[in-house]
Amino acid sequence: MINNLNKVVIVFLLLIFLSISVVSAQENTSSEIGLNENATILEVEEKNDNAKVEINDDSAIASESEEEEINAVMNEDNLKGSGSTFTDLQKLIKKTDVNGTLILDKDYTYSDGDSEIVIDKSITIDGKNHVIDGKLATRILNITGDYVTLKNMKFINANNTQDNYGGAIYWNGDYGNIISCSFVNNHARHYGGAVSWSGTNGFLSRCSFVNNHAYDGGAVSWSGTNGHLSACSFVNNHATSGGAVYWNCKNAYLSASSFVNNHATSGGAVYWNCNNNGVLSACSFVNNHARHYGGAVSWNGANNILSGSSFVNNTANQFGGAVYWNGNNSFLTYCSFLNNHANEDGGAIICWWYSSGYLSTCSFINNTAKYRANAIYLCENNTNISECSFSIYRPKNTAVVKANNLIYYNNNSYQVDYYDENGNKIQSGWINNNITFSNLDNGKHNIKMIYNKDGSxxxxxxxxxxxxxxxxxxxxxxxxxxxxxxxxxxxxNRNPLANQNIQITIGSAKYTIKTDSRGYATLTLKQKAGKYTIIASFNGNDDYGPDNIVSTLRILDSPITKNKNLKMYFRGGTFKVQIINANGKHVGAGKLVKFTIDGKTYTRKTNKNGYASLKITLKPKTYTITIQYGNFIKTNKITVKPVLTAKNIVKKKGKTIKFYAKLVNTKGKPLSKKRIIFKLKGKTYKIKTNKKGIATLKIKNLKKGKYMIYTQYSKSKIKNTIKIK
Structure with missing residues (x-):
């Protein structure tokens, strides 16, 4: 019986989606929205109604990212329109022919003395992303004409205090279209903070609604039959009933839309108050909240379908953390519920009243309720649950697993039997009670639960x-x-888990890496030198629970250490470095290190303590030395100072001239009693240094002129000039 019903549902949905596709094909317009030409753009893409709906962290992240984009729009300083008045726009509309198209080339803003703009004939208005600003003084549009189309328009700051319908637009004409428009900060006294739709055969697609408010339907209130709302986004709207959408008609179709952070007293995102042929499909609901019933959806009415949608992190202060349903002969199929919560009963769904409900092929993960039914609470007995899955995360490394009150029938409790993967009965109990499984290994288990209700x-x-x-x-x-x-x-069993996301945090940096076919995830480390903590996390999936691990990362600047700039006296110094490994320990003996200085490269091996040395025998001068170990390179300065020094002298002609040369050792200490050789005018003189390391050459009877004098000690040679005036 259930299989036949599912087939009927699928065929019905297919016909609906085909009809929506035909209507949407009439317009091929931009999906960009914004509040002004410089504002951030939000793209609203129409989703595939037939796509399989799954719940995971990525779906929640996508919705949160969409909210961030809309918040960027809301933070613009120029959240206002400018340009011409409502009266100017009204005149343009009156001048436009029936079935004609009006293309806007400027913004329009309410001015004192303006009235709302009336459209009473078939017309298309292409706003070209221009802004219509109500200045919180009036409703913007009152549409009574049939076959009206609005596209690429931005409606902001409308405030209807004249009557109960529509903060920005009251739509009372038939066969209307709103396509690729945005609605921000609009308000109505009762119905539809942005749009109140009473006309039949209406179509609203690829629009965004942010921060709108009303009593019923914070963004949209719909009472006209055969209404279609698709591929829209709703963020931060609020109301008493239906934080984003309030629907009160038959033949209503809401599909492929997203709802984030909307809130209401009942129906945090959507309040459905109608019988016959209502369909909500392929939508996502994230972080919506209700003070009483239905954190995401509150549904009052019979003969309706909710299918192919995902519900993540929705809450209700009383019943139905995600969905509250009050009506018979309705279907809830192919939906997923993750992390929803009710402060009383029905963590995911439902306080389901009346008879003949069909709930099948849904998945439930980590939903909670304070009192009864972490997943499904049923107020009546005539609702059947089949082909649903309930994921249970258990404590790690335990063989005992407890499933806490997943399903609760208010007026009865049915016996349920549990079977393992091999078809063996492993436990029996009652559907309203908790169940405990013992002696389970730490692998995944798919346990079949069968309960008999009314002979089926x-x-x-x-x-x-x-x-x-x-x-x-x-x-x-x-x-x-x-x-x-x-x-x-x-x-x-240490079998690899492939294609799973691993979250890695190193300091303030965050990464998400997928595991390969062997279960490995790798990240090239490019942090600066220092010590870090690595936190790696797997958030779990439908098959496996979460895990995390903490590691230490130590990054050293280079294996070349203890390299310092060197100042030395001629032939009196050795440049050395110590080579270490990544653990900070020296590498020991035998590692090759290259030194390049004065255009020549020398290769030296490390000693047992990891030191490599190069004796410096270069002439006095400042040099750059390059050290290379593997792919690592360091540079330093080496300054070679002379051990033998003398100064140029300029003297007036006299009988005796003294020329001084100073000699020091490689530590800069004076050397005494050392023989210094002077050469001047072809003659050689040998003079010993005194205790201060100074050798003095006395020269007599030099004529006027300039003379070159050469001074030498061992391998140190210098030359100076003597000028006689």
Missing amino acids: NFINYLIINGDSYLSASNVSMFYNDGTKYTIKLADY
Whole structure:
């Protein structure tokens, strides 16, 4: 019976989606929205209604990213229109022919004395992304004409205090279209903070709604039959009923839209108050909240369908953390529920009243309620649950698993039997009660649960996640040496878990890396020198629970250490460095180090303590020395000072002239009693240094002129000039 019903639902949805596609094909317009020409643009893409809906962290992140883009728009300083008045726009509309197109080339702003703008004939207005600003003084548009189309327009700061309908637009004409428009900061006294739609056969697509407010339908209130709303986004709207959308008609279709951070007293995102042929499909609901019922959706009415949608992190202060349903003969299928919560009953769904409800092929992960039914609470007994899965995360390394009150029938409790993967009955109990499984290994288990209700068996599944294990080592490395941090994800049998996201945090840097076919995820480390903590996390999936591991990362600047600039006297110094490994220990003997100085390269081996040395015998001068070990290079300065010095002298002609030369050792201390050789005018003189290291040459009877004098001690040679005036 359930399979036949599912087939009927699928065929019905297919026909609906085909009709929506035909309507949407009439317009091919830009999906960009913004508040002014310089504002951040939000793209609203129409989703594939037939796409499989799954819940995971990525879907929640995508919705949160969309919210951030909209917040960027809201933070613009120029959240206002400028240009001409409402009266000017009204005149243009009146001048436009029936079935004609009006293209806007400027913004329009409410001015004192203006009235709302009335459209009473078939017309298309292409706003070209211009702004219509109500200045919080009036409703913007009152549409009574049929076959009106609005596209690429931005409606902001509308405030309807004249009547109850539509903050920005009251739509009372038939066969209307709103396409690729945005609505920000609009307000209505009762219905539809942005749009109140009473006309039949309306179509609203690829629009965004941010920070709108009303009593019913913070963004949109819809009472006209055959209404279609698709591919729209709703963020931060609020109301008493239906934080984003309030629907009160038959033949209503809401699809492929996203709802983030909307809130209301009932129906945090959507309040559905109609019977017959209502369809909500392929939508996502993230972080919506209701003070009473239905954190995301509150549905009052029979003969309706909710299908193919995801619900993440929605909450209700009373019943139905994600969905509250009050009506019979309705279907809820192919939906996913993650991390929803109710402060009373029904963490995900539902306080389901009346009879003949069908709930099938849905998945439930980590939903909670304070009192009864972490997943599904049923107020009546005539609702059947089949082919649903309930994922259970268990404590790591434990063989005992407890499933806490997933399903609760208010007026009855049915016996349920549990079977393992091999078809063996492993436990029995009552559907309203908790169930405990013992002696389970740490792997994944898919347990079939069968309960008999009114003579029919209904099959659902408990998915007990297996343990996951992350393994990684501490890392020691040199800066930018190409070292990779490697982590492995495996199950309890050490089988690799491929294609899974690993979150890695190093200081303030965050990365997401997928595991390969062997379960490994690698990250090339490019942090600066220092000590870091690496936190790697796997958040779990439908099959395996989460795990995390903490490692230490130590990055050294270079293996070349203790290299210092050197100042030395001629032939009196050795330049040396110590080579260390990534753990900070010296490398020992036999490692090759290259020194390049004065255009020549020398290769030296390290000693047992990791030191490599080069004796410097270069002439006095300042040199740059380059040290290379592997791919690492360091540079230093070496200054060679002379041991033998003398100064040029200029003297007047006299009988005796004294020329001084000073000699020091390699430590700069004076050398005495050392013979210094002077050569002047072809003659050689040998003179010993005194205790101050000074040798004095006395020269007599030099004529006027300039003379070259050469001074030498061992291998040190210098030349100076003597000038006689």
